Amino acid sequence: MRRRLAFIVTTIAVLAVPVGSAQAAFFKADAVDGPSADIKSVGDMDIARDGTGAVAYVKADGGVNHIFVSRLVGGSWQAPERVDGGLDASASTPAVAASDGGRLVVVYEDGGSVYATVRQAGAPGFNAPQLIGQGGETPDVDMSFNGNAYAVFTINGDVVGARLDRTGVNFVGLTAPFDTAQGNTAGVGTGRPKIAVSADGTGVVVWGENGHVYARRVFNTAPSTSVLDLNLSDLEGHPGGTADLPDVDIEDDSSYAWVAFRQQFDNGVRRAIGVRLRGSRTDPPVAYDGLGWSGVSADDPPRVDINGKGVGVLTSGASNGTALSAILKDDILNPARAIGGTGGATEPVGAVAETYDRAVGWYNQSDQTIQGAFYDDKSSSRLVPGPGPTTPLSNPDFGTVDPAGGFDVAGDRTGDFAFAFIQQLPDGGRRLAIASYDRLPGSFAISTSSKLWRNVIRTPLAWGTALELWGNLTYTVLIDGRQVAQSQTTKLTLPAGAVPDGLHTWRVVATDRRGQSVTTVVKPLKIDTTAPTVTFAARRKKRVETVTARAADVIPPSGKAAGIRYVRIDWGDGSAFTQATKATHTYARGGTYTVRVSATDGAGNVAVAEREIHVSKK
Incomplete structure (x- = not known):
């Protein structure tokens, strides 16, 4: 996740x-950066299970586009930090991954190559950029909650990658590309690669190649020998065509992952397809958009987010301007429901918590706003939850939402969610805006x-x-x-x-x-x-002293109190005390001694009475 x-x-x-x-409620967007015409676009957002995370975005610095990050710490977005320091070329397409403790990895294009920057948990800043892909483009990155990370990207039509050890700061290149065959063009355009990493550090990579969507696992620094072609040959009697825009997420158990992608069929209709990976095989694919064959297509990029148990949410947007959201529960991908949208691309996104709660958001073209809805799910319920009320997420004080400025969502394990997007005013003032769903x-x-x-x-x-x-x-x-x-x-x-x-x-x-x-x-x-009361009387015969104590614990006017727990008599000659209200003690020698009587009540309050006595030497 x-x-x-x-x-x-x-x-x-x-x-x-x-x-x-x-x-618990949605809260309208706050400005994390801006207003400034230099703010260009949101690249990616990720939040670890422990609530730490970051958003990576593109902002001009000195007239050149660079990569900036705002970290999430204690529920607050921190001041922006530039992470591509020392690189002077124009940067773009940042992706970010977060794991517990504040560990972050950012990958991005800069000057026609792919770089990575790491921030260790507890470190005061980001490490210097590392070149991981000479001539690379369209990078993606994911990290397990244990800190292992993989980055994937495309170089000259090949999908390649690099691995980061859980305690490391430098990526190591993988031993081979992921493509199915040399000479094929893979990972470009709408076939850009995506990566998901499980709890044990195993990765699943998906990409587009020659009109097909493929999936392949990666272990340590080596891609697996098994490559899965996820295209449907036909769906409900309609022959399948080209597929693209894959997305992937994986359970804690690395055997299981879900892939979402878009595929065209013989009548020109595109459908949003979900496929569960089970080891080196797949379960039967599901057209989850719920659109049927009416002529309406699932055009907007399919997105999938699952938690460690395999519960999730998949989204897509229909060609008629409707945002679609499908619930994945009990390993069943249920048909999507329309959740909003008005007449244009909605670019919906969704995220799920370890609690099974989900949040979705989409772009509303008619008023150029971001809208959101929350799914309150109970893990013990067999019912498929529906979305709650639609809530505006963008801030009207910041102007309209730039639909080309990027849009993403992420959440922590308990059900807090954040949505990142760009808003702009007519004067050109642009803001990186982040709205939240904050659980109780x-x-x-x-x-x-x-x-x-x-x-x-x-x-x-x-x-x-x-x-x-x-x-x-x-x-x-x-x-x-x-x-x-x-x-x-x-x-x-x-x-x-x-x-x-x-x-x-x-x-x-x-x-x-x-x-x-x-x-x-x-x-x-x-x-x-209130301390209790205590008094005592003493009678002495030669060196034998008899003490009789009276103690009471009463709180007026009710008379109720903790009550006397015990009374102790300290004879003043260094001998052990006696715990009683009446006791006799024989002194070894004559002299002057202080007898101390204490009463302790049930609340630990103590009262003391003491008296000096003179014991005969005979």
């Missing part, structure tokens, strides 16, 4: 931050016991962590429905007097950077910060 600093800030008071639950923080629970009394001044209240990959969470503590404190950690102590002793209820609300929140269930909270 193309895919904390712990801030310890605690504020004690009644705070004015809203804590009502909100729903994950559910979490209170871990502090509801049965025990607690001194909240000394012993922290505690709760679990709400899962949130895009930024830090703020936890708000409410006692008896009143907001009393906030923290960005999962523990909190209260100052004296913040909450009176007695029986209460409490809950914790986790709020993300967009104000979306989830709450724990309400739990009882027994607070006792």
Whole structure:
């Protein structure tokens, strides 16, 4: 699938931050770069499972097109960085791959060759560009979540590639091209190659060659000996023609992958085809566009995105200006549904999370906007989900969307998604715009016991962590429905007097950077910060001392409190203490001693009474 600093800030008071639950939602685009006429096009976006990632795009610098990247860190897009430093020629067609920890790989054309730039996880910057394809063009790259990467590109009509080790920064060329036969023209135009990499580092490459779409696996630095021709000889009685625009994605289990492509048939109609790869074989292909043979074609590039379990979404756009989205679930590719579009190319894209949730977006020609929809899927449900309400994603303040400026989507493992595109104003001001679908923080629970009394001044209240990959969470503590404190950690102590002793209820609300929140269930909270009372009487006969203690633990007006847990008597002569309310002790020698009696209640509060005694030396 193309895919904390712990801030310890605690504020004690009644705070004015809203804590009502909100729903996960789409958020209109923010400008990552611009406005500037120098911003040209989006190349590619990828987000790793852990929520880190990047978008790569083309922007003029000093009048020459170069490759820039904005990284996704903690849910925020960082300041743009140029990654082709030291290269002076015009650059284009960037592709980016991300893996957990912030590891990134960017490949691109520059001066008629293909270069790669790597940023290691935790590194302060990108490495210098590496030439990986002299005379290469149309590069693509993908990386497993373990950090292994493959890049593929075309040189003189041959599809070739290079491999990056999981801890490396330099690509190594593959031992042979992927083409089926020397002399064929492969990987050019709409036959450009694409690559997907599984969890074990195995890759699947797809490309167009002589009007056919082929798939071939790659292990380490060697393409496999098996090449799969994916063209359909016929479909429902219609002889198959040329095929192109392949796309591919792969499961964690490298045996299984899905390929989407476009194929023309005898009546001139193009269909969007999906094929599942099973090892060195294929399952029966599926025309997933749902268009039939009415004369409407699936023209826009087919796209496929699957998660590690093989659940996914495939998209294409129809010649009548309709965006199409098909759900892949339980290894069944269901017929596409129309999700939007108005009268022109829609260029739809889609992405899926490890949670099975999906998001799709498309271009609306009538108003030159980007629209989106979310699929809320439950892994335990056998039902095929439908799209939610259509939501505008582009920002009207940024002008219209440039349909030639590129469009992509990516998501993390939990169901956060980002859409990248170009918007422009009439004055020429262009922006790299990114819209988001931001999921709610994950559910979490209170871990502090509801049965025990607690001194909240000394012993922290505690709760679990709400899962949130895009930024830090703020936890708000409410006692008896009143907001009393906030923290960005999962523990909190209260100052004296913040909450009176007695029986209460409490809950914790986790709020993300967009104000979306989830709450724990309400739990009882027994607070006792008041020390018990203790007195004692002492009787002495020669060197024998008898102490009788009285201890009580009562919180007025209810009278309820933690209760006395134990009473200890310290005889003051260095001997072991006695845990009892009445005890007798014999002193070894006479002298002056301080008898100390302490009472500890069930919340850990301690009261002490002490008295100096004089023991006869006889």
